[in-house]
Amino acid sequence: MVTVGLLIRIEAKPGKAPEVEAMLKSALEQVRDDTATVVWFALRLGPTTFGVFDASADEPGRQAHLDAYRAPMEAAAAQLFAAAPTVEYVDVLGAKLPDRG
DSSP states (O other): OOOEEEEEEEEBOTTOHHHHHHHHHHHHHHHHTOTTEEEEEEEEOSSSEEEEEEEESSHHHHHHHHHHHHHHHHHHHHHHBSSOOEEEEEEOOOOOOOOOO
């Protein structure tokens, strides 16, 4: 069961949207090994606006995920992002997930 999540919003610098998209797509391989993260989505919200939503069963899982990926996001920020990503801590009130059994 998921109870907490992160909603991250990213604005690409002019001309950098394809690189941000590629970065987010490539992150999927790393996240697949992250057992604390139950669901993870990379999103395109507009021409230069992207997002990530992920959810975990508990606060330690959410924090572990954020800690693991904070450095790569910060490294990409100066080159690819128009501003620092916004990170919102969210509570998951309900979820429909595929059977994991």
